[in-house]
Amino acid sequence: MTIHPGHPGSLPATTHSYLARAADSLHEATVATDVPTRYACAHVAALRAAAALLAARARPATGRRPRQKNAWVLLAEVAPELGEWATFFAAGAGKRAAAEAGSTRAVTEREADDLVRDADRFLGVVEQALGLAPHLPGGLRIVVPTGRSGAA
Numbered sequence: 001m002t003i004h005p006g007h008p009g010s011l012p013a014t015t016h017s018y019l020a021r022a023a024d025s026l027h028e029a030t031v032a033t034d035v036p037t038r039y040a041c042a043h044v045a046a047l048r049a050a051a052a053l054l055a056a057r058a059r060p061a062t063g064r065r066p067r068q069k070n071a072w073v074l075l076a077e078v079a080p081e082l083g084e085w086a087t088f089f090a091a092g093a094g095k096r097a098a099a100e101a102g103s104t105r106a107v108t109e110r111e112a113d114d115l116v117r118d119a120d121r122f123l124g125v126v127e128q129a130l131g132l133a134p135h136l137p138g139g140l141r142i143v144v145p146t147g148r149s150g151a152a
Contacts, residue, residue: 015130018055019127026119036107039095039115042118046122046123053079053082058078081129082126092115095107
């Protein structure tokens with residue numbers, strides 16, 4: 001499949017679904033009050049963003065059944081320009097697992113806050129790689145009024 005920048009309709013529905021789910025997870029991370037949840041949600045947001053790109057670019061394997069690979073390994077293969085991101089997020093998978101298991105010592109507040117920012121940046125990088133306009137950083141939303149009351 002060829003990705004045409006600026007043509008979101010050329011992307012598979014799965015890609016859009018993963019992007020929406022990534023944004024939801026990122027929002028959960030920003031509003032979470034406990035550190036492990038914030039870290040885990042941010043990591044899941046990044047994982048879903050990676051899945052969106054993989055859904056758009058990955059090709060089914062032909063021939064022998066390939067060895068199982070995690071999303072970060074696949075991302076580095078399918079999008080080598082995102083290899084550093086893949087390595088970074090792969091390194092945090094163990095901490096995410098510990099945080100999801102309820103460990104309050106798995107990550108610090110600083111690590112969780114940093115990961116939220118990094119996941120937010122990564123989502124924007126993936127959106128641009130897919131030819132989409134990146135979301136607003138920090139989960140900000142623009143409200144566009146549909147009409148002005150009292151306008152003549």
